[in-house]
Amino acid sequence: MNGATIERVYVWQLPVRLYHWVNAACVATLAVTGYMIGRPMTVPVIGEASFSYFFGWVRFIHFVAAFVFFFNFLGRIYWGFAGNRYAHWDQFLPLTPRLLRKQWREAVEVMKVDILQAKVEPMESVGHNALAGWTYFLSFLAFLFQSVTGFGMYAAMSDAWLPHMFAWIVPLMGGDFAVRQWHHMMMWFFIVFSMIHVYLVFYHDYVEGRGVISSMAGGWKFVERRK
Amino acid sequence: MGGAPLSIWEQARLQGHSRRDFLQFCSWLAAAAGIQASGLSQVVHALDTKPRLPVVWFHFQECTCCSESFIRSSHPIVSDIILDKISLDYTETLQAAAGHQAEAALHETMTKHKGEYLMLVEGSVPSEADGVYCCIAGRTALDIVREAAADAKAIVAWGSCASNGCIQASRPNPTGATPIHQLISGKPTINVPGCPPIAEVMAGTIVYLLAFERIPQLDGLGRPKAFYSRRVHDTCYRRPNYDAGLFVESFDDENAKRGYCLYKMGCRGPVTYNSCGVIRWNNGVSYPIQSGHGCIGCSEASFWDNGPFYRHLASFPGFGIETTADTVGVAVGAVTAAGIAAHAITTNIRKRKVIAEGISESTPATKGEGESHG
Ligand code: HEM
Ligand code: HEM
Ligand code: SF4
Numbered sequence: 001m002n003g004a005t006i007e008r009v010y011v012w013q014l015p016v017r018l019y020h021w022v023n024a025a026c027v028a029t030l031a032v033t034g035y036m037i038g039r040p041m042t043v044p045v046i047g048e049a050s051f052s053y054f055f056g057w058v059r060f061i062h063f064v065a066a067f068v069f070f071f072n073f074l075g076r077i078y079w080g081f082a083g084n085r086y087a088h089w090d091q092f093l094p095l096t097p098r099l100l101r102k103q104w105r106e107a108v109e110v111m112k113v114d115i116l117q118a119k120v121e122p123m124e125s126v127g128h129n130a131l132a133g134w135t136y137f138l139s140f141l142a143f144l145f146q147s148v149t150g151f152g153m154y155a156a157m158s159d160a161w162l163p164h165m166f167a168w169i170v171p172l173m174g175g176d177f178a179v180r181q182w183h184h185m186m187m188w189f190f191i192v193f194s195m196i197h198v199y200l201v202f203y204h205d206y207v208e209g210r211g212v213i214s215s216m217a218g219g220w221k222f223v224e225r226r227k
Numbered sequence: 228m229g230g231a232p233l234s235i236w237e238q239a240r241l242q243g244h245s246r247r248d249f250l251q252f253c254s255w256l257a258a259a260a261g262i263q264a265s266g267l268s269q270v271v272h273a274l275d276t277k278p279r280l281p282v283v284w285f286h287f288q289e290c291t292c293c294s295e296s297f298i299r300s301s302h303p304i305v306s307d308i309i310l311d312k313i314s315l316d317y318t319e320t321l322q323a324a325a326g327h328q329a330e331a332a333l334h335e336t337m338t339k340h341k342g343e344y345l346m347l348v349e350g351s352v353p354s355e356a357d358g359v360y361c362c363i364a365g366r367t368a369l370d371i372v373r374e375a376a377a378d379a380k381a382i383v384a385w386g387s388c389a390s391n392g393c394i395q396a397s398r399p400n401p402t403g404a405t406p407i408h409q410l411i412s413g414k415p416t417i418n419v420p421g422c423p424p425i426a427e428v429m430a431g432t433i434v435y436l437l438a439f440e441r442i443p444q445l446d447g448l449g450r451p452k453a454f455y456s457r458r459v460h461d462t463c464y465r466r467p468n469y470d471a472g473l474f475v476e477s478f479d480d481e482n483a484k485r486g487y488c489l490y491k492m493g494c495r496g497p498v499t500y501n502s503c504g505v506i507r508w509n510n511g512v513s514y515p516i517q518s519g520h521g522c523i524g525c526s527e528a529s530f531w532d533n534g535p536f537y538r539h540l541a542s543f544p545g546f547g548i549e550t551t552a553d554t555v556g557v558a559v560g561a562v563t564a565a566g567i568a569a570h571a572i573t574t575n576i577r578k579r580k581v582i583a584e585g586i587s588e589s590t591p592a593t594k595g596e597g598e599s600h601g
Contacts, residue, residue, distance in 0.1 A: 038540065039553065040491060043472045049487075055472035156458055156500075171447040175527045176458075176498035181541055181552065188556030192563050199567045207578055209585055 005225050009126050011086045012219045019076040020216050026069035027194065030146075031187050033062035038184050063154065070147050073140075086127030092137035094130075103130035113207070114200065126223055132200075135193075142189050149173075149183040232278035235437075249274075259506070260431035261453030262438075273438035280437050281336050281344040283375060284318035287361050287368040288395045288404055289350030292423040293386040294320055299509065300426035316344075319363070330364050337378060345436065346379035348372065348407050351388040351395050355403030372410055381442060382407060382416040383432060390418035390449070391528035398532050408449055415442045418449040422525035427506050428454045448528070450500065459522050460496035462504030465489065478519070489516060493537040495524030 012020075036058045046052050080089035094100040110131040128136065151162065152169035153176060173179050205212040215221045233241070239249050250271065257270045286294075298321075315321070316336040317329065324332055336344055350368075353360035358367035376382060384407040387393035395404035408416045419432055432451055435443045443451040460466065468474070469488035476482060476491060488494070496504075499522050503514040515522055521537070524530040533541050540551040575582075 040472060040474060042474070042476065046471075049467040049471040049473055052471035052473075054470075056470035058472075157461070167447060174529060175448075176500075177495065177524060177527055177530070177533045177541075180498055181533075184540065185552040185556070188552065188559060191556065192559055195560065195563050195567065199570070203570070203574065207574065207582065 007223045007225050008220050009223050010219050011084075011127055011215055011221045013079075013084055013087060014219070015075065015079045015083060016087050017216055017219060019072055019079065022068065022072045023076075024194075026065045026072065027190055029065040030062060030069060031190055033058050033065065034184070034187050037062060038187075066147075066150055066154075069143075070151075073143050073147065077140075091128055092133045092140065103133065106130035107134065114203070126221060135197075139193055142186060142193070146183065146186050146190075149179050149186070152179050153183065234276050234278055235274040236276075256430060256434040257438075259427040260435045260438075260443075262435070270434065270438045277437060281340040282315050282347060283333060283336055283344055284315060284347040285349065285368075285371065285375065286319045287348065287350030287352050287372075287388075288402070289386065289388045291320055291349070293349045293388075293421075293429070294318075296421075296423035296426045297429050298426075300430055333375075337375060341378045343380055344378070345433075346375050346382045347385055348382060348389045349385040351392050351404040351406055352410055353395075353402035354405045354410075355401070360402040369410070372407065376407075376411045376414055379414060381436065382411065382414050383436075384408065384416060384418045384420075384449075385429065386424055387420045387422045387525060387528075387530070390420040393422055394531050397529065416449060417442060417445065417451060420448075420450060420455075420526040420528075421501060422530075424526070425454075425502055425506050425508065428502055446500070454502045454506075455500040455526070457500065457502075457505075458497060459499045459501055459503050459516070460494075462502075463488075463496050463516055464504070465516060483519060489519075489521040491539060492521045493535065493539055494521030495527070495530070495533075495536075496522040499524040499527050501526045 037055075040055060040058075043052075043054050046054075077089075079087050080092075085091075090096075090099055094103045107130040110129050114131075127133075148166050148169050151166035155163040155167040155170075156176065158164075170176055170179055173182065201213055201216075204210075210222045212221065236249055239252075240246075244252075253271045253274055254267055257264075257267045260270075262270060284294075317333040319329070322329055322332070350361075352358065352368045352372055354369060358369035361368040363371060384390045388395065388404075389407045392400070392404050392406050395402060396406070406418075408418065417432060417436075419429060421428070428451075431454065432443065435451070435453075443453060446452050446455055448455075460469070463469075465486060465488045468486070469490055473485075473487045474482065474491040475487045475489050478492065490497070494516065496516065503522070504516070507514045507517070523536045524533065527533075535542065535548060538551070540553060542548045543550045543552055543555050546555065
């Protein structure tokens, strides 16, 4: 376009992409099975209880997905230090004044694009835009919260050391009931987050035409360079 | 009184119990306290030789259901020995003394057995308005607890009131009802929650203190692990129905008759730590779930506020009793979906030009390049 060239940039390395889709699959599984745990459906009677393990399987799937989810998340945190600059932790958490100012300016721009739907200028950043980065940071906190409360509850059914590392949350919240309620409520954060997230990704792909969606599959984004 | 203090065995003998009765009692208590067979001789030895463990038992904001539970303990020697004869120097509801005499007995124990006596507390302590909501002999419960705790060897908080505040501390807690462990620091405190606690659990806790002269292993909420390390749900005989997904849908349905799991009726078994499924109540006769009613979680903090009892999810604070986290979640989700739809529509209106420009700009370029890229 008018003198600009389109460049291909390798943004999301394989660990980030892998993390993303494993995470999305886990969150979907956890939300579905979690909802079923909180509000069990009526299964047609299939005979005596000893012949069936339906609810047990639902919970089992929840727990397996939970472990995958947790270690996948740890892997992403590691990659926040080891990965390329787009995956770096300071994309989510600008701790230097300079970065903060830069990301703040960009976040305002993004809000103009997304909410006021005012202008469309090519974004400065190639990786996550600043507002998205902050939202992902918020979701990382939610991941952490869900892991802590989940493993805190799981500690009651397990002798493994990992869940017991989180057992402190139960006295802190005043008991398993409260932990469960919070854990349940947080499911709705994930549902609402995913709705908005998926929509916005489509939206940005549509209005910016930089191939955002496919970037999470193949790793490449398209950037305009003005010469 | 007078002379060397009698041991528990000597007291039992005086009461007319045989040695055989006594040994049975010891093994029963050891079992109740979760002590292995190899530790039995230690229990027998302790009850054989140890003199009375001086005990004062206070009653503050409570309903006396803990005492009621305790004296209905399935083994007669419990009430006979532990409660009646051996150790109890002061307890408002059961002592014969009254008025000044009772106060004198209390102070005698507290001075004579300074640092030695066991302090049992039933009931929470009001802290609002300087504690005037509960006064005994002209003093506030707050005062009494602080004074008695200062020289106590250890404190046992009986029941949910003393352990977590129970109904007095439920919202809005007008009297500022406070559990003991939040008032006293630096004293070993054992929480024995339940509304009431199981008699055998109470006896077991005392026996442990008596026999081993140390605090039993406690969990994160200060409860003896021997009784509170497992959830009601983990020891529930309806558990196979839970695992199969067979639930009672209403209290009068066929599934209730079949003995299906009460989870959907709001059973708190999965979030409640207690021994009901193992020890049961009234000499092992039954427990709520066996009688067809879900667990209400009476040994868990703020169980009154976690209502309604007959629903799995609590009501969402601030939205009235019918609203759960799911109702709120669905509403937020619907608003989000509506917002997304509106946004998508305005995008196509407001950005129509931009998008059209983009498409027209790129068309010529893609004609040639599109082919080479495949
Ligand atoms: C995005 C992540 C997650 C979501 C959306 C989610 C959702 C849920 C929901 C809605 C429930 C039902 C709560 C109720 O009874 O009302 C639940 C239960 C539970 N979740 Fe999760 N969860 C997630 C992650 C985890 C993790 C990481 C763990 C860790 C082990 C975990 C462990 C548990 C446990 C132990 C229960 C209780 C199950 C039972 O005792 O039957 N969850 N979850
Ligand atoms: C079909 C569904 C989904 C699609 C198409 C999708 C697409 C994307 C894309 C394109 C990005 C990069 C956006 C950017 O450049 O800023 C991204 C990032 C991200 N997405 Fe998704 N996503 C989906 C589902 C989910 C779900 C269910 C979750 C979790 C609840 C999730 C969590 C995240 C996170 C945390 C990031 C940041 C990645 C990082 O840097 O580690 N996504 N997603
Ligand atoms: S009745 Fe209650 S405690 Fe028993 S299995 Fe069902 S949910 Fe668990």
